[in-house]
Amino acid sequence: xxxxxxxxxxxxxxxxxxxxxxxxxxxxxxxxxxxxxxxxxxxxxxxxxxxxxxxxxxxxxxxxxxxxxxxxxxxxxxxxxxxxxxxxxxxxxxxxxxxxxxxxxxxxxxxxxxxxxxxxxxxxxxxxxxxxxxxxxxxxxxxxxxxxxxxxxxxxxxxxxxxxxxxxxxxxxxxxxxxxxxxxxxxxxxxxxxxxxxxxxxxxxxxxxxxxxxxxxxxxxxxxxxxxxxxxxxxxxxxxxxxxxxxxxxxxxxxxxxxxxxxxxxxxxxxxxxxxxxxxxxxxxxxxxxxxxxxxxxxxxxxxxxxxxxxxxxxxxxxxxxxxxxxxxxxxxxxxxxxxxxxxxxxxxxxxxxxxxxxxxxxxxxxxxxxxxxxxxxxxxxxxxxxxxxxxxxxxxxxxxxxxxxxxxxxxxxxxxxxxxxxxxxxxxxxxxxxxxxxxxxxxxxxxxxxxxxxxxxxxxxxxxxxxxxxxxxxxxxxxxxxxxxxxxxxxxxxxxxxxxxxxxxxxxxxxxxxxxxxxxxxxxxxxxxxxxxxxxxxxxxxxxxxxxxxxxxxxxxxxxxx
Amino acid sequence: xxxxxxxxxxxxxxxxxxxxxxxxxxxxxxxxxxxxxxxxxxxxxxxxxxxxxxxxxxxxxxxxxxxxxxxxxxxxxxxxxxxxxxxxxxxxxxxxxxxxxxxxxxxxxxxxxxxxxxxxxxxxxxxxxxxxxxxxxxxxxxxxxxxxxxx
Numbered sequence: 001x002x003x004x005x006x007x008x009x010x011x012x013x014x015x016x017x018x019x020x021x022x023x024x025x026x027x028x029x030x031x032x033x034x035x036x037x038x039x040x041x042x043x044x045x046x047x048x049x050x051x052x053x054x055x056x057x058x059x060x061x062x063x064x065x066x067x068x069x070x071x072x073x074x075x076x077x078x079x080x081x082x083x084x085x086x087x088x089x090x091x092x093x094x095x096x097x098x099x100x101x102x103x104x105x106x107x108x109x110x111x112x113x114x115x116x117x118x119x120x121x122x123x124x125x126x127x128x129x130x131x132x133x134x135x136x137x138x139x140x141x142x143x144x145x146x147x148x149x150x151x152x153x154x155x156x157x158x159x160x161x162x163x164x165x166x167x168x169x170x171x172x173x174x175x176x177x178x179x180x181x182x183x184x185x186x187x188x189x190x191x192x193x194x195x196x197x198x199x200x201x202x203x204x205x206x207x208x209x210x211x212x213x214x215x216x217x218x219x220x221x222x223x224x225x226x227x228x229x230x231x232x233x234x235x236x237x238x239x240x241x242x243x244x245x246x247x248x249x250x251x252x253x254x255x256x257x258x259x260x261x262x263x264x265x266x267x268x269x270x271x272x273x274x275x276x277x278x279x280x281x282x283x284x285x286x287x288x289x290x291x292x293x294x295x296x297x298x299x300x301x302x303x304x305x306x307x308x309x310x311x312x313x314x315x316x317x318x319x320x321x322x323x324x325x326x327x328x329x330x331x332x333x334x335x336x337x338x339x340x341x342x343x344x345x346x347x348x349x350x351x352x353x354x355x356x357x358x359x360x361x362x363x364x365x366x367x368x369x370x371x372x373x374x375x376x377x378x379x380x381x382x383x384x385x386x387x388x389x390x391x392x393x394x395x396x397x398x399x400x401x402x403x404x405x406x407x408x409x410x411x412x413x414x415x416x417x418x419x420x421x422x423x424x425x426x427x428x429x430x431x432x433x434x435x436x437x438x439x440x441x442x443x444x445x446x447x448x449x450x451x452x453x454x455x456x457x458x459x460x461x462x463x464x465x466x467x468x469x470x471x472x473x474x475x476x477x478x479x480x481x482x483x484x485x486x487x488x489x490x491x492x493x494x495x496x497x498x499x500x501x502x503x504x505x506x507x508x509x510x511x512x513x514x515x516x517x518x519x520x521x522x523x524x525x526x527x528x529x530x531x532x533x534x535x536x537x538x539x540x541x542x543x544x545x546x547x548x549x550x551x552x553x554x555x556x557x558x559x560x561x562x563x
Numbered sequence: 564x565x566x567x568x569x570x571x572x573x574x575x576x577x578x579x580x581x582x583x584x585x586x587x588x589x590x591x592x593x594x595x596x597x598x599x600x601x602x603x604x605x606x607x608x609x610x611x612x613x614x615x616x617x618x619x620x621x622x623x624x625x626x627x628x629x630x631x632x633x634x635x636x637x638x639x640x641x642x643x644x645x646x647x648x649x650x651x652x653x654x655x656x657x658x659x660x661x662x663x664x665x666x667x668x669x670x671x672x673x674x675x676x677x678x679x680x681x682x683x684x685x686x687x688x689x690x691x692x693x694x695x696x697x698x699x700x701x702x703x704x705x706x707x708x709x710x711x712x713x714x
Contacts, residue, residue, distance in 0.1 A: 212631060212676070240625045241708060252631075254621045464709040475622045476706055498684075 035101055037356050041133050046345035047335030048225040049274060050138045052131060055147025055302035056324035058181075058422040059157035059165050061366045063120035063353035064439070065425040066325045067389040068307065070108040071561075073494050074284070076472030083283050083306035083321060094309050105327065105350040106307055112387050115427055118352060122326030124168050124366055125358035126351045130329045131172055132359055141225030144174045147302030147322070148235065148280045151193070152181035153422050155438035156373050161185050164369040166193055171365055175222055176200050180236030180280045180303060184444045186247045202233020202278060204263045209252035218263040221272050227336045230272025232263050232296075234279040236303055238478045242468075244445050246530040255285065255475055257293060264295045273339045276300060283321055284474035290314035297341050298332065303479050305391065305421045309348045318344065325424060327351055377435040382545040384432055386553040390423035390440065393469065394482050394492070394559045398423055398440050401551055402537065403486025405544035406523040410450045410534075413507065414458065414488045416524035419465070419481030432545065437538055441525070446536040448525045456516035459502055462490065467498040482559075488514065489558035496562075508558060598652055601660040602690065605650045611690055611700035616649075618689040618701040627707040629678045634689040636673035636699065640666075646673035647692045655685030683707050 074084030085093050090107050097103065104114035105121065135142050150169060151162035162185055169177070176199055183190055194201045194216075204218030219232040237255040240248070264275050275297050279286050282303040290299055291314050299319045307323030311332075318341075322330040333345040370377065390396035399417045406415035423440040426432060461483065468478040472495075482492070491504040505514035514520070525537040545551070602611075619633040636646045645668045651661045664675040673691070681687070684706045691699045 209625075238623060241623055245625060252625055254623075254625075258619060461709055467706075468708070473622075476704075478623075 035352070035355055037129075040352065040355055041130055041349055043331065043333070043345060043347045045137060046333035047343065048141060049227045049229060049334045049336055050134060050142040050225075051276060051298065051300065051320075051330075051332040051334065052134055052142060052144045053147065053300040053320055053322045053330040053332070054127060054144075054326070054328075055280075055300070055322050056149040056305055056422070057124075057146075057165070057326050058149055058153030058324065059151060059162075059442070060122055060154060060325045060424065060439070061124050061156070061164070061168060061370065063123035063126065063351075064325055064327075065115050065120055065427060066122075066327055067108050067111045067115075067387070067391060067425040068106060069392040071393045072306075073393055073470070073561075075470045075494055078284055078287065078474070082308050082312060083304065096309075101352060102309075102350060105352075106309065108389075108392075111389075111425075112427055115425075119354040121353055122351050123353050123358065124172075124326060125360075125362040126353050126356040127326050127329055128172060128359035128362035129356050130349055130351065134331055138225075143222065143224050143229060143231070143276075144172060145231065145276070145278050145300055146174045146177035147278060147300055148177055148179035149181050149302065149324075149422070150177065150179075152184060152443065153439065154442050155377055155435055156370055158438065158442040158444070159373060160369070161189055162193055166196065167369055168362070168365060170198060171362060174199050176202050176220055176231050176233060176278060178202050178233040178235050178278050178280050180239055181243070181443075183235075183239050183248045183251070184243050186444070187250055190248065200233075202231065203235035204232055204259055205237060205253055205256040206235050207252045207254075207256075209250055212252070215251055218259075219267045219272075221267060221270055227273050228271050229274045229276060230264075230267030230270070231276050231278055232260070232267060234260065234277055234281055236280040236282075236479075237285070242478050242480060242528070244528045244530065247444070255281065255289070257289065257475075260289065261293045261295075264293060268295060274298070274334065274336045274341065279303075282474075282477065282479035283319070284477060285479070286319055287312065287314055288474045290317040290319060297336075298334070300330070307348060311344075311346055316341075318346075320346070322348065324422065377433065379434045380431045381434065381437060381542055382432045382549045382551055384426050384430055384551040385428050386551060387425065387428055388432070388436075388551070388553075389425040391421055392481065393419075394561065395484055395556045396423070397553045397556070398425075399484035400486070400553050400556050402440070402525075402541055403484060405541040406448060406525070406537075407486050408547075409540045409544050410448060410523035412450060412487070412521045412523035413509070414453075414520050414522045415486030416461070416522060417484040417486070418524075418526045419469075419483050420526075421479075421481060432551065434538075434542075437541055437545075441537045441541070443526060445526060445528070445532070446538065447527065447532045448523060448534040448537045448540045449527055449532050450521065450523045450534060452519040453522045454517055454519055455505065455514040458488075458514065458520065458522065459505060459516070462492075462502045462505075463498055466492060466494070466501045470494040470501065471498075485558070489560070491560040491562060493562035504560070595654075598654050598659045598688075601650075601652055602688075605648070605660075605663070605690060606692060606698045607696070609692075609696055609698045611698040613701065614699055616689055616691045616699040616701045618687065618703050620687050620703045620705050622704075623706045623708060624681060627681045627683075630681050630687075630705060631676065631678050632687060632689075633676040634664075634674070634691075634701075636691045638673050638693070640668050640671060640673065642668050643694070645670075645694045647694050649673065649675055649689060649691045651677070651679060652688040652690065653679055653681055653685060654688060655683050656681065681705055681707050 305324035403415035
């Protein structure tokens with residue numbers, strides 16, 4: 001019997017994720033080699049500055065499964081462009097052989113079988129090992145930048161109100177971070193944590209909501225490898241809209257393109273020779289921003305959880321997408337001379353937890369922060385016979401489970417579950433533990449509401465969310481996926497205008513069309529409205545699992561997508 | 564983190580007179596006509612062109628009840644050549660003419676900031692009338708959402 005580690009070592013047709021100095025197809029990269037830690041991490045050092053980027057960890061301290069989306073549509077000018085390429089098309093675009101470790105890491109193709117072969121990914125002790133190896137090699141030429149959505153997404157993060165992640169990240173010694181879900185801990189907690197950080201929390205687009213003055217530092221200049229690097233921070237522009245703004249009422253966000261341009265120019269005027277935008281805008285917003293704001297050399301993008309093996313170039317700007325949940329760490333080596341990038345070398349490092357050795361100090365720290373909660377984290381709630389995952393534009397099986405729980409436990413006709421892009425995956429046969437459940441719903445506004453809504457309002461909500469996802473102008477997109485619906489089917493035409501994307505809304509229990517003027521009992525969770533009442537969503541799902549200890553989900557066919 | 568400076572509220576640079584109109588009840592169907600009327604009353608019939616005026620407003624409002632909007636107009640602000648007035652129009656509001664700012668050469672710069680209420684997703688229009696009668700316009704769509712499910 002091969003152990004998993006041996007299996008990975010022996011795997012054939014492994015394409016190392018090496019971006020050549022000139023962007024090209026992966027097929028040019030080294031192939032036909034065994035998978036070792038060195039193969040995953042090492043690359044020939046290039047130039048004088050190395051940027052290491054990690055983003056959207058969502059408080060995943062331990063290795064996890066995370067299935068990438070099978071549907072990730074782009075609209076308007078970006079239709080069919082990365083990251084709106086999935087599955088076999090993605091493999092073809094980047095010259096990756098199906099069935100290889102990298103096909104497993106980057107797509108949803110044959111996910112369950114490949115996950116059984118290649119195992120979990122991420123884990124902060126593995127991430128620490130990657131960072132340490134690069135730091136040992138590059139020394140003071142390296143910057144580590146955290147794109148945010150770091151402090152939220154797990155049971156322990158929620159229990160410690162982000163403290164576990166702050167402690168772990170501090171040990172990694174980042175040079176700066178920005179944020180999004182961080183703000184859902186509320187103004188006072190965010191201030192407390194931010195002030196405790198030994199590195200700057202940057203957000204040039206965060207303003208005092210009353211006086212419209214900058215509330216956070218916009219940029220920081222750090223010298224690395226003899227190069228003055230200007231790191232400009234950009235928090236998620238729609239934090240007070242996509243999340244409960246009442247929890248942090250004194251802060252206003254927005255894209256604020258003109259301010260980005262001013263901050264870039266100011267950093268240049270302060271002597272920065274390289275401008276890096278550490279961004280939580282989302283990929284399409286950053287691609288548009290790069291085309292409109294001059295002077296940005298590199299955008300380290302986040303929020304939309306895309307993992308791309310090569311930079312996307314927009315004019316002279318490199319856009320780097322480093323995935324989520326600790327699955328990947330990006331390394332970008334730059335040759336910067338006379339205030340300009342002369343050449344670069346890039347590697348999206350997939351963090352295979354069975355190949356990359358854990359950093360013992362970080363393992364100890366992760367164990368320490370989890371210790372008070374270990375018994376509860378491991379408490380088994382049920383077993384799943386189906387693959388549970390969330391990521392994708394329209395539905396995910398973990399959301400189907402949550403919607404079923406809402407319908408049954410809250411006695412509702414229709415269930416609504418937000419289209420978050422975080423939430424880890426479970427393979428058929430795995431136990432569902434408290435930790436797994438909270439990975440899908442840990443947050444500070446978990447109340448599962450139950451209310452009567454007319455059919456017309458349900459349609460308006462679906463139209464509103466669809467426009468947040470499919471507006472042809474990226475600046476009007478919020479970066480989540482479509483709201484998940486239980487008990488109701490509908491048809492969606494993503495390329496239509498707001499108000500006419502959604503049709504054929506049908507109540508599944510009787511097949512009748514949704515009547516605009518009839519009230520329906522709707523249960524949902526994660527409302528952004530203040531004073532939402534109801535039990536926490538995890539209690540609702542736990543109650544459901546107690547009565548349904550074996551989860552088996554049929555394929556969800558209730559959303560029809562017009563092509 | 565920068566500590567928030569609390570300072571006395573000052574009118575934005577250059578704005579000498581601010582007229583904010585109330586929201587009289589009205590029919591949205593009449594909006595286009597009301598916009599045309601307000602525009603004509605302000606410009607005296609001159610056709611607005613783009614350039615020189617920059618309207619700054621959020622793409623998506625954080626709170627439709629109080630949406631910050633700013634305008635700046637490129638002008639030497641001399642006696643012979645200055646910005647006379649700037650008007651904000653909210654196309655989808657019952658009464659589209661939201662505010663008019665009047666300027667003189669002594670204003671120094673033609674910059675104004677205020678907050679407006681937007682009932683729903685709509686275009687906000689800023690129109691500048693120059694001392695020589697020329698009219699410049701900039702438009703931006705501001706989306707007012709029900710509440711997001713993003714993230």
